[in-house]
Amino acid sequence: xxxxxxxxxxxxxxxxxxxxxxxxxxxxxxxxxxxxxxxxxxxxxxxxxxxxxxxxxxxxxxxxxxxxxxxxxxxxxxxxxxxxxxxxxxxxxxxxxxxxxxxxxxxxxxxxxxxxxxxxxxxxxxxxxxxxxxxxxxxxxxxxxxxxxxxxxxxxxxxxxxxxxxxxxxxxxxxxxxxxxxxxxxxxxxxxxxxxxxxxxxxxxxxxxxxxxxxxxxxxxxxxxxxxxxxxxxxxxxxxxxxxxxxxxxxxxxxxxxxxxxxxxxxxxxxxxxxxxxxxxxxxxxxxxxxxxxxxxxxxxxxxxxxxxxxxxxxxxxxxxxxxxxxxxxxxxxxxxxxxxxxxxxxxxxxxxxxxxxxxxxxxxxxxxxxxxxxx
Amino acid sequence: xxxxxxxxxxxxxxxxxxxxxxxxxxxxxxxxxxxxxxxxxxxxxxxxxxxxxxxxxxxxxxxxxxxxxxxxxxxxxxxxxxxxxxxxxxxxxxxxxxxxxxxxxxxxxxxxxxxxxxxxxxxxxxxxxxxxxxxxxxxxxxxxxxxxxxxxxxxxxxxxxxxxxxxxxxxxxxxxxxxxxxxxxxxxxxxxxxxxxxxxxxxxxxxxxxxxxxxxxxxxxxxxxxxxxxxxxxxxxxxxxxxxxxxxxxxxxxxxxxxxxxxxxxxxxxxxxxxxxxxxxxxxxxxxxxxxxxxxxxxxxxxxxxxxxxxxxxxxxxxxxxxxxxxxxxxxxxxxxxxxxxxxxxxxxxxxxxxxxxxxxxxxxxxxxxxxxxxxxxxxxxxxxxxxxxxxxxxxxxxxxxxxxxxxxxxxxxxxxxxxxxxxxxxxxxxxxxxxxxxxxxxxxxxxxxxxxxxx
Ligand SMILES: Cc1cc2nc3c(=O)[nH]c(=O)nc-3n(C[C@H](O)[C@H](O)[C@H](O)COP(=O)(O)OP(=O)(O)OC[C@H]3O[C@@H](n4cnc5c(N)ncnc54)[C@H](O)[C@@H]3O)c2cc1C
Numbered sequence: 039x040x041x042x043x044x045x046x047x048x049x050x051x052x053x054x055x056x057x058x059x060x061x062x063x064x065x066x067x068x069x070x071x072x073x074x075x076x077x078x079x080x081x082x083x084x085x086x087x088x089x090x091x092x093x094x095x096x097x098x099x100x101x102x103x104x105x106x107x108x109x110x111x112x113x114x115x116x117x118x119x120x121x122x123x124x125x126x127x128x129x130x131x132x133x134x135x136x137x138x139x140x141x142x143x144x145x146x147x148x149x150x151x152x153x154x155x156x157x158x159x160x161x162x163x164x165x166x167x168x169x170x171x172x173x174x175x176x177x178x179x180x181x182x183x184x185x186x187x188x189x190x191x192x193x194x195x196x197x198x199x200x201x202x203x204x205x206x207x208x209x210x211x212x213x214x215x216x217x218x219x220x221x222x223x224x225x226x227x228x229x230x231x232x233x234x235x236x237x238x239x240x241x242x243x244x245x246x247x248x249x250x251x252x253x254x255x256x257x258x259x260x261x262x263x264x265x266x267x268x269x270x271x272x273x274x275x276x277x278x279x280x281x282x283x284x285x286x287x288x289x290x291x292x293x294x295x296x297x298x299x300x301x302x303x304x305x306x307x308x309x310x311x312x313x314x315x316x317x318x319x320x321x322x323x324x325x326x327x328x329x330x331x332x333x334x335x336x337x338x339x340x341x342x343x344x345x346x347x348x349x350x351x352x353x354x355x356x357x358x359x360x361x362x363x364x365x366x367x368x369x370x371x372x373x374x375x376x377x378x379x380x381x382x383x384x385x386x387x388x389x390x391x392x393x394x395x396x397x398x399x400x401x402x403x404x405x406x407x408x409x410x411x412x413x414x
Numbered sequence: 415x416x417x418x419x420x421x422x423x424x425x426x427x428x429x430x431x432x433x434x435x436x437x438x439x440x441x442x443x444x445x446x447x448x449x450x451x452x453x454x455x456x457x458x459x460x461x462x463x464x465x466x467x468x469x470x471x472x473x474x475x476x477x478x479x480x481x482x483x484x485x486x487x488x489x490x491x492x493x494x495x496x497x498x499x500x501x502x503x504x505x506x507x508x509x510x511x512x513x514x515x516x517x518x519x520x521x522x523x524x525x526x527x528x529x530x531x532x533x534x535x536x537x538x539x540x541x542x543x544x545x546x547x548x549x550x551x552x553x554x555x556x557x558x559x560x561x562x563x564x565x566x567x568x569x570x571x572x573x574x575x576x577x578x579x580x581x582x583x584x585x586x587x588x589x590x591x592x593x594x595x596x597x598x599x600x601x602x603x604x605x606x607x608x609x610x611x612x613x614x615x616x617x618x619x620x621x622x623x624x625x626x627x628x629x630x631x632x633x634x635x636x637x638x639x640x641x642x643x644x645x646x647x648x649x650x651x652x653x654x655x656x657x658x659x660x661x662x663x664x665x666x667x668x669x670x671x672x673x674x675x676x677x678x679x680x681x682x683x684x685x686x687x688x689x690x691x692x693x694x695x696x697x698x699x700x701x702x703x704x705x706x707x708x709x710x711x712x713x714x715x716x717x718x719x720x721x722x723x724x725x726x727x728x729x730x731x732x733x734x735x736x737x738x739x740x741x742x743x744x745x746x747x748x749x750x751x752x753x754x755x756x757x758x759x760x761x762x763x764x765x766x767x768x769x770x771x772x773x774x775x776x777x778x779x780x781x782x783x784x785x786x787x788x789x790x791x792x793x794x795x796x797x798x799x800x801x802x803x804x805x806x807x808x809x810x811x812x813x814x815x816x817x818x819x820x821x822x823x824x825x826x827x828x829x830x831x832x833x834x835x836x837x838x839x840x841x842x843x844x845x846x847x848x849x850x851x852x853x854x855x856x857x858x859x860x861x862x863x864x865x866x867x868x869x870x
Contacts, residue, residue: 075812082815187815191805268823268859292818315502315509315855319516322865333866336859338823340502 790822
């Protein structure tokens, strides 16, 4: 058997690549296995929204920590990955929505996150390109956006530069418990690796890896339907969202407007995801409804990706409830991009220090106990 | 299950397929983004610009007349939908845009015949005003009876270069020169294969002779250097090297083209498997000899399957339709064996042509760092090379993700071939192993408002 590592990571998405870097920074020897290319799945093809606002209370501590890392990417990995704190504006259709936003503002405040509640007339004044049909909104100035294509590869590159071994195009077929840790067997037949601790950041395939150890949870897939337009002169400042979900819109620095609404289709086994034309049509209508100026802008491309979804819409993050030395972080249910950097920091702490200062209690896997039988 | 046969593309391939289906008693739907049937080759001018077919199509006039007649006889038996763009495709459904908005078209059997588009090798200054693609120059002439300039240089490679130059000369334009980057007749070894093209080959020689007779210089083995522009970015001349000599030829327009490349985005959206064609240096959809794709009930024909010209396109259209009929248990009214033979015998000629008029891939791979390759995103050859070096990437989709090559309005349809050559050379790997840019809907850019407006 070849080398022994302190930590092995299965899955080179943002969660896995960030874990690799943070664990290495703490001095551990680390190997990461990625079936395809780092950032080739959800982490590389998502919408690029980086927001704390609108998150479930169980995620806010993690999200807050992630925001700090987003702000220091340049120092951490040598590039800002086009992260820009353009603000995130969440719009309310009705007065009831407004009440929710006000309640959420208080919750954000408890985590040290500041948001401004805006009335309809503030919207017209500050964001004149919005259609006039909103009751108001909540603006979080430190939220924003980033270029998803760059982030996970940049984390991987930084980790590799510090000595992390990154094995791309290397699927892990079997991972099993051994005397003092784990044995990992790549599907390509290359020699098995023994490691002390194992971290499962396999995204939409996370439950599959967890199941190798009898940690059974039900994870399905989702495929947010994304669209991008030709570049236009600067128009939309903040990343836009709306109460109750549906349409979200942002404009990237080079001018393209990116928007999403609804779901395409994904097949996790065939590694294939497709946007749906009818969903694209609905998204286009919703985008134009929110920002009427987009009417005459050209749609260039639509796409989607394969994302893992948990039954309650919250990720699994934490130690395995049954196997010592095993840690899971998967099933981000459509909003794990912003969380990714902190997920890595937290997993490094959990696996190396045995504890973390970030509150993640609401994300433990055993919230699903007794574990549901996974879908075949 | 009843059959809803839909044909995408009303060019020679699609029309030939329609004819077979109609004769078998089907009532196919033909979708085409053009306003008139006939595809690129038989593109007709708007009514007020009609000219005699002989003038428009030259040698192809007789075929043009036949195609028109065929179309007229089919007209009442097909659901012909001009001005209709297929922008997305999936299982059993096509998504369409036309003047009145977006709509859907169901299908049980699909013949995909979307043709080809210009293949371009970028050269310094190629984004100047007054530079047109060869196909664009021809469309201007055929469909709008317009010419791209008063003194025009035709540069690039391939049979179309001579044909369009000839058509321009016939239209009274001052053709300054025809600059061929290939060495069409350098390889004597290929001559027999070229001669197997018979009539087609003879035609090529005819165009050359006719151009020469007018005193138009035809230079081969040319290395294009720069499209020279004035301060308004308008073309004023073209510089090139020929037999080691630097030359500059003045002009007010350039038509540039290096043959054609298949339109393959539909096949991509339909999940058809692709394979690499080393001769055309392009990934092409896989089919059997009759055009059956790897996806069930989907057939491919014409230049969209492989660039082989209009006569082969017709044969392949008939074969695809016959395969479809066979698959639904109907006899095919065409002489399938004869068409297969046509295809086989043409293959040798086409391959020789592709070698004789090769894409100048070495020149493209060696483009100076500051020459723009991806015009939509303003990316130079150097920017692409740096991305390869900085990221250690040799996969075209990864390079695309990191530097945005092919992410603009053309979605890589124009720059993709050149970008792939540069990536391959910069990373020391083969063009095949850099892979291909994936097609994604919409196939061509569409204003959001048009998508939003649904057909009443
Ligand atoms: C279209 C889309 C839009 C989204 N928009 C946003 C957004 O705006 N904001 C936001 O915060 N989130 C967004 N998300 C969600 C976000 O992208 C994901 O939550 C996040 O990237 C998940 O990261 P990950 O590392 O867990 O998973 P992934 O990025 O999927 O990484 C998991 C990796 O594990 C690898 N793997 C799996 N099994 C094995 C094995 N056996 N051996 C080796 N490797 C294996 C996979 O190949 C994959 O690369 C979006 C998601 C999608 C798909």
